[in-house]
Structure formats: C-alpha cells, structure tokens
Amino acid sequence: xxxxxxxxxxxxxxxxxxxxxxxxxxxxxxxxxxxxxxxxxxxxxxxxxxxxxxxxxxxxxxxxxxxxxxxxxxxxxxxxxxxxxxxxxxxxxxxxxxxxxxxxxxxxxxxxxxxxxxxxxxxxxxxxxxxxxxxxxxxxxxxxxxxxxxxxxxxxxxxxxxxxxxxxxxxxxxxxxxxxxxxxxxxxxxxxxxxxxxxxxxxxxxxxxxxxxxxxxxxxxxxxxxxxxxxxxxxxxxxxxxxxxxxxxxxxxxxxxxxxxxxxxxxxxxxxxxxxxxxxxxxxxxxxxxxxxxxxxxxxxxxxxxxxxxxxxxxxxxxxxxxxxxxxxxxxxxxxxxxxxxxxxxxxxxxxxxxxxxxxxxxxxxxxxxxxxxxxxxxxxxxxxxxxxxxxxxxxxxxxxxxxxxxxxxxxxxxxxxxxxxxxxxxxxxxxxxxxxxxxxxxxxxxxxxxxxxxxxxxxxxxxxxxxxxxxxxxxxxxxxxxxxxxxxxxxxxxxxxxxxxxxxxxxxxxxxxxxxxxxxxxxxxxxxxxxxx
Numbered sequence: 001x002x003x004x005x006x007x008x009x010x011x012x013x014x015x016x017x018x019x020x021x022x023x024x025x026x027x028x029x030x031x032x033x034x035x036x037x038x039x040x041x042x043x044x045x046x047x048x049x050x051x052x053x054x055x056x057x058x059x060x061x062x063x064x065x066x067x068x069x070x071x072x073x074x075x076x077x078x079x080x081x082x083x084x085x086x087x088x089x090x091x092x093x094x095x096x097x098x099x100x101x102x103x104x105x106x107x108x109x110x111x112x113x114x115x116x117x118x119x120x121x122x123x124x125x126x127x128x129x130x131x132x133x134x135x136x137x138x139x140x141x142x143x144x145x146x147x148x149x150x151x152x153x154x155x156x157x158x159x160x161x162x163x164x165x166x167x168x169x170x171x172x173x174x175x176x177x178x179x180x181x182x183x184x185x186x187x188x189x190x191x192x193x194x195x196x197x198x199x200x201x202x203x204x205x206x207x208x209x210x211x212x213x214x215x216x217x218x219x220x221x222x223x224x225x226x227x228x229x230x231x232x233x234x235x236x237x238x239x240x241x242x243x244x245x246x247x248x249x250x251x252x253x254x255x256x257x258x259x260x261x262x263x264x265x266x267x268x269x270x271x272x273x274x275x276x277x278x279x280x281x282x283x284x285x286x287x288x289x290x291x292x293x294x295x296x297x298x299x300x301x302x303x304x305x306x307x308x309x310x311x312x313x314x315x316x317x318x319x320x321x322x323x324x325x326x327x328x329x330x331x332x333x334x335x336x337x338x339x340x341x342x343x344x345x346x347x348x349x350x351x352x353x354x355x356x357x358x359x360x361x362x363x364x365x366x367x368x369x370x371x372x373x374x375x376x377x378x379x380x381x382x383x384x385x386x387x388x389x390x391x392x393x394x395x396x397x398x399x400x401x402x403x404x405x406x407x408x409x410x411x412x413x414x415x416x417x418x419x420x421x422x423x424x425x426x427x428x429x430x431x432x433x434x435x436x437x438x439x440x441x442x443x444x445x446x447x448x449x450x451x452x453x454x455x456x457x458x459x460x461x462x463x464x465x466x467x468x469x470x471x472x473x474x475x476x477x478x479x480x481x482x483x484x485x486x487x488x489x490x491x492x493x494x495x496x497x498x499x500x501x502x503x504x505x506x507x508x509x510x511x512x513x514x515x516x517x518x519x520x521x522x523x524x525x526x527x528x529x530x531x532x533x534x
C-alpha cells in the first residue's frame with residue numbers, strides 16, 4: 001500500500017485511544033503517514049526501526065543512560081519515523097526537557113502518553129485503521145476491475161462510469177470527453193444540495209474549478225479529463241486506482257467514437273452524394289435515407305458553424321468549453337423541436353435540421369435560432385463562434401440550396417468579426433458580394449425577390465411590374481404614377497398592395513424597397529446583356 005493511502009499521525013491522534021495524550025512537539029509535521037507501530041525497546045533500538053513507523057515506548061532500555069536519552073530524538077528523526085509516543089510514568093517520571101527541546105528543534109512529533117494506556121490497545125487501534133484502509137483499497141480495486149470488465153464487454157456509458165467513479169472516490173465527478181464532445185457528471189449528496197440551483201453549464205464549471213483535474217492520455221493522445229472533487233479532509237484517490245480509471249474511461253470514449261465516426265462518415269457521404277451527384281431515383285434514395293431516420297421529402301435547413309478557442313485560455317478550459325458547447329447545442333436544438341444530424345468539419349460542423357414529429361414548424365424554430373446562438377456566444381466567451389444558416393427547403397434539390405445558402409451566410413458571418421450569426425434571409429444584397437458565382441446569384445436574387453414579376457407571363461403580372469418600375473421612377477408618388485400609367489389613383493393603390501402580397505415585401509420598409517429596386521435594375525441589365533446591348 002502506498003504511503004499516501006496510510007493514515008496520518010494527526011488522523012490517528014483523533015482516535016479515542018489517544019484522547020488523554022499530549023502532543024509536546026512537531027505539530028506542523030503531524031500530516032506524515034504512519035505505516036505501522038513499532039514497540040522495540042532495546043538499547044540498539046535504532047537498528048530495528050523503519051521510516052514512517054510510529055515508535056511506542058516507555059524508554060525502559062535507556063532510562064538510566066543519559067547520553068542515549070539525549071541522542072534518542074535525533075536518531076529517530078534521522079531514521080525518518082513518523083513520531084514517537086512515550087509513556088514516561090514508570091521509568092522516566094516525566095519526559096526530560098532536553099528531549100522536548102530536541103524534538104521541537106527538529107519539528108519531530110513527540111507525544112506523551114497517560115499512565116493508564118496499554119500499548120496493545122494502541123497497536124490494535126492502528127492496525128484496525130490500516131486494515132480498514134487496505135479493505136477499502138481492495139474494494140475500490142475490485143470495483144474498478146468490474147467497471148473495466150463492464151466497459152469492455154457491455155459498453156458502459158459515460159454517465160455510468162461517472163456514477164461508478166463517484167462511488168469509488170466518494171466525491172463529485174466530472175468526466176470530459178474531448179474526442180466525442182461529451183461530458184457527464186455525478187454529484188455527491190452534499191454537492192447535490194449545494195449546487196441544486198445551478199444550471200448544467202454553471203454546475204460543471206464550478207466542479208471544474210473545485211476539482212483535482214487529471215488528463216486521460218494514452219500514447220500521446222488526449223482523450224479528455226477526469227475531474228475529482230473531494231472534501232478538505234478527504235485524501236486523494238489512490239494512485240494505482242486512479243491509474244486504472246484513467247485507462248478505463250478511454251476504452252468507452254474510443255468505443256463511442258468508433259460508433260459515431262462510422263455513423264457520421266456514412267451520413268456525411270450520403271449527404272454529399274445527395275447535394276453533388278445526379279439523382280436518378282428518389283425512391284431508392286429515400287430507402288437509403290431511412291437508415292438515418294431522414295425524410296427526404298420534408299423541409300430541411302442547414303446550419304454551418306465555425307469556431308476556434310481563444311489562445312489565452314488553458315487547454316483544460318478550451319476542452320471543457322468546446323464539449324460544454326456541443327452539449328448545450330444538442331440540448332437547445334432538442335428544445336426547439338429540431339431533429340439534427342451533426343457532421344464534423346475540420347474547424348466546426350454542419351448540422352442538417354428538420355422538424356421533429358408533433359413539434360413546431362421548422363421555419364418557426366429557425367426564427368428562434370438567432371437568439372439561441374446569441375446565448376451560445378455570451379455563454380462561451382472564450383470560443384470564437386461564427387454561424388450561417390440556410391432557409392428551409394423541401395426535397396432532394398432543396399438540400400443543395402441549403403448547402404449553398406449556409407456557406408454564403410457563414411462567409412458573411414466570418415467576414416464581419418468572426419463571432420457572428422447570419423441567417424440567409426438576413427443577407428439581403430450581401431449575398432451578391434459573398435457569392436463565388438455572382439452571375440448565378442444575381443439570377444437567383446432577381447427571381448426570389450420579384451417572384452412572378454421576374455418573368456411576367458400574365459397580363460396583370462406585366463401591369464404590376466410596370467407599376468413597380470413607375471413607383472421607383474416617381475419616388476413613390478401615387479398621383480404621378482397614375483398620371484404616367486394613365487390609370488386611376490385607386491388602381492395604383494390596389495396594384496401596390498398586390499405587389500406587396502406577391503413579393504412578400506413591404507414598401508414602407510427601406511431595406512425591402514432597396515432590394516426591390518436593385519432587383520428591377522439587375523433585371524434590366526440582365527435582359528440588356530442577353531440582347532447584346534451591354
């Protein structure tokens with residue numbers, strides 16, 4: 001058993017057997033571990049003592065030898081004993097002052113025992129405490145081995161491991177899995193009451209600050225950290241037990257990573273196929289999508305995230321914040337009623353989002369995503385987060401649009417300050433600036449802004465387009481529009497209302513007016529370019 005697992009002299013002196021004893025010196029050294037009791041009482045005692053032992057004696061063999069008594073404390077301190085308990089009543093009467101002075105000079109624990117104490121009782125008390133600790137160590141070792149066996153054969157979850165480790169260590173436990181971006185905690189009864197009012201992230205942050213933090217590192221690969229909380233008077237976990245724990249948890253992390261990596265790679269490859277390849281049979285693709293619980297006919301949106309850690313924070317904090325962020329992200333999407341498929345990227349992730357059954361429509365959930373992202377940004381100040389979200393689109397062709405829109409929105413967010421969130425609808429004309437194919441984007445912008453007015457086929461659609469062009473030429477003056485088009489004033493008002501309903505734009509909104517006017521201008525340029533006039 002390691003010395004760290006032995007009781008300290010201070011802990012032993014709290015036992016009832018020492019209740020009438022008196023510490024004469026070495027109060028500052030009472031934290032030394034005691035490995036056993038030595039009852040040697042011979043003139044050559046120093047040949048029969050060992051480090052970390054507690055010598056219990058009445059000095060019978062040297063009581064009449066003044067030089068031996070003078071050298072007694074010095075010899076014991078030199079041998080590295082934990083301390084000496086002397087029962088002076090029978091042979092010394094009182095402990096000589098020079099022995100006390102020598103013990104104080106060397107800060108060596110010297111304890112005076114009462115006349116009524118029996119050495120056999122001291123030996124039994126210390127032996128019982130050592131046996132209790134050895135039994136606890138054996139119990140913990142068996143528990144860790146059972147945990148290891150369960151992890152290998154049954155695949156114990158991270159939550160199960162946190163609970164088992166709490167039972168072994170006796171204090172609250174926080175496990176941070178930096179590979180799969182997970183965390184799990186298990187609280188002691190005391191901490192459950194003390195931290196009951198805290199939200200999950202604040203609770204985990206508190207545990208991280210209070211705990212002893214140990215890295216799970218095997219062959220140079222960091223799997224995460226184990227954070228163990230303990231009371232002030234609670235000894236640290238035994239080194240060999242801790243070593244087993246630090247090697248057991250990576251097994252579960254590796255198992256989970258293997259499962260996730262296979263699932264993520266399969267889904268990512270399938271998603272890339274859907275947005276890149278020519279799809280010949282929708283039914284066949286749907287049969288493949290069923291394995292991922294994905295309805296290709298439903299509406300989906302894509303969220304692309306990019307993040308990096310502040311260089312000024314520690315590795316522990318960066319790992320914790322990143323795993324805490326993913327934990328909160330999954331919870332937030334769940335609360336919004338969003339069914340999410342997360343695809344890892346080198347500096348972030350792609351999240352394909354759809355509505356869960358019996359939840360709010362996807363567009364309603366997306367409208368609340370911006371405020372959710374703001375919570376992420378303020379909740380994790382040491383992470384630089386940028387996000388871009390597409391609109392919702394249905395069907396397989398809609399997935400390609402989602403990918404393209406999310407990329408544009410993320411590009412705008414990153415160019416702003418690297419810590420922003422943009423929904424594609426928020427881009428407005430910025431989409432023309434950030435597109436890698438401006439010509440294609442201009443065409444889409446015209447069609448999406450003007451709707452049926454972009455290529456009017458019916459007579460009333462042509463009339464509405466003429467009215468909108470006149471609206472901008474005459475700066476919105478409806479009387480001048482009526483004069484220019486030779487129509488009644490009320491007809492102008494009716495047409496403008498129809499335009500707003502058709503385009504879902506509000507002419508009282510300056511940004512909407514700018515988009516409509518720009519779309520008309522680009523439409524004219526586009527037509528002239530086709531005719532060879534430009």
